[in-house]
Structure formats: C-alpha cells, structure tokens
Amino acid sequence: MRSILILTGRDDLTADAVIEELVKRGEDVVRYDTGDFPTASRLAVSLTGDGWTGSLTGSRAVRLESIKSVWWRRPNEFRTPGDWPGHARALAVSEARSGLLGVLGSMPVRWINHPSRDAAANYKPVQLAVAARCGLDVPRSVITSDPGHAREFIGAEAVVYKGLGGGVIGPGGKRQFLPVALVSADQVDDGVSGTAHLFQESVDKAYEVRLTVIGDRMFPVAIHTGSEAAQLDWRTDYQSHRYEVVGMPPNVERGVHRLMDELGLFFGALDFAVTPDGRWVFFEVNPNGQWHWLAVRAGVPLVEAMADALQGETA
Structure with missing residues (x-):
C-alpha cells in the first residue's frame, strides 16, 4: 500500500x-x-x-x-x-x-505545499506584486524605511500599518506579531528608519472573505464582524464573527487561479475585503493558513477536500 x-x-x-x-x-x-x-x-x-x-x-x-x-x-x-x-x-x-x-x-509526488514554494510565497511583497499582475484588486501600498516617504503616502487620511512577516517566537515560545493599526502622518517619526514597514490605504469593508483554495477547488466564506476591533482585523475577535458561504465573481476566481499558479501553490488561505460597492480587494495569501474552524463553524467540506487532494498522486 x-x-x-x-x-x-x-x-x-x-x-x-x-x-x-x-x-x-x-x-x-x-x-x-x-x-x-x-x-x-x-x-x-x-x-x-x-x-x-x-x-x-x-x-x-x-x-x-x-x-x-x-x-x-x-x-x-x-x-x-x-x-x-x-x-x-x-x-x-x-x-x-x-x-x-x-x-x-x-x-x-504531490506536495501541499512544497516547502520551497511555501517559503517563497510567504514574502508579502512578492504576494502583492504577483496579485496585481494577475489582475486582482490590491490596496495602494508602500514599503518603506523613509519617514518622509511614509508621511507623503499617508497624507491627510489615516492608513493601515501591517507587519510584513509572520512574527517571531517570543518568551515562553509564544509567537508575537505586529498588530494591524491605523496610522496618521503625525504618528510617523524617525523610528521608521529602523526597519522596513508596510503601509496600505484603508479599505471600506462591507465584510471580509477567507477564501480557502485546495487545488482547483475554492471555498469562499464571508466573515461578518461584530466589533470595532474585528472590523480592523478580524483575527482579534473571533467571538464576534458570523460566517456565510458566498459566491465569487468570475474575474476574481480567474485572478486567484493565476496567482496560485504563479506562486506554485496547491493550497492557500486568501484574505479579501468586499467593499460596499462589491469590489473584492486582495490582502494576502497564507500558504499554510488555518482553516479547520471554518469547516466547523461554516459547515464547509474542507476536511473532505483536503483528504481528496492527498489521495491524488499527481505532482
């Protein structure tokens, strides 16, 4: 066997x-x-x-x-x-x-995902550039260590600040992440020169979508948040969520297929915001993101889909 x-x-x-x-x-x-x-x-x-x-x-x-x-x-x-x-x-x-x-x-053999592909796709600047090339709607973004450049991008409206990586292992073995935050130009000081920072335009959200991709199968689930903290970053308050299986626009589906092909990923957990006028805005793809809670809370057959994929033998 x-x-x-x-x-x-x-x-x-x-x-x-x-x-x-x-x-x-x-x-x-x-x-x-x-x-x-x-x-x-x-x-x-x-x-x-x-x-x-x-x-x-x-x-x-x-x-x-x-x-x-x-x-x-x-x-x-x-x-x-x-x-x-x-x-x-x-x-x-x-x-x-x-x-x-x-x-x-x-x-x-079939890898879900091959570790070299997983590692390469984890670079957020790579994801964003590839997503834009593949026709997905990506927020206006800058990566900078220049305080003047950051203030110029921010202008009069606050923008979103996000970490570029997956965090680090801190005391006690607990992983620590940079929190998502709204930042105004007057909050930017010379400390920005200490490392690279990602700033993105703030996107008006009707709801967010976690899209789980397993091979050619796509499972989009809307995340309706019920708190102010979760509106900025839904990971901060899982208890406020309401989940709903939704459809996906054909142009977004085509863009996701191209993105996954170019990154060489079989599996991915993708995050989108859907604006009040129906635009799907791409934020990121996690090549090894969590998904089991969606199978339980939203009734999506992700366990079965992953088992189907692992039973395949095509590389």
Missing part, C-alpha cells in the same frame, strides 16, 4: 481531522514531526537512478518510495541534544534541515 505522509506536530487538531477522514477511506497515513529529527528519528536513504530510496523512521517507519503525497502542515523545528555546545547545535540543525528536507523535497 502507498502511504500519505503528513508533516506536523503532535498537537494539531486540523491534521487530526484529516487523518481520521483518510483512515476511514482506507488510506495508510504516516504522521511525522520533523522536531523528532535527529534525536528520536532516523533517516537511511541511498541514491539510485530513480532518486533517493530508503527509510524514514519516527514513531513508525516509512519507505520513501511508498509515499504518494505529502502535506507540509505544521512541522516543528529540528531538535538536537541539549548538552551540545550552541555552535554545534546550530550546525547540526542546519545539516538536518538540508539533509532531511532535501531528500523529502526531491520526491516527485
């Missing part, structure tokens, strides 16, 4: 739901946490004319040549022995990443 490999940690409810669905369908599923490598896992492969063959052993062993698809879900960082010197641990992690991910990434 061919196997489906899911790369994620042990505490992942989204993966749990998809694994349960795949097992019901009779699939062989191997769950593997990269955080186990190399301390609690072994890689033993050899190069042949068909690529790398051999075994990856974690909680159970899997032959690489038996794998038909891989879900790059929520893998943890590689871990090395804690009593090694810091420089040795850093080198070992670098070698582990290059070795294990290099071997797995060379497999000509």
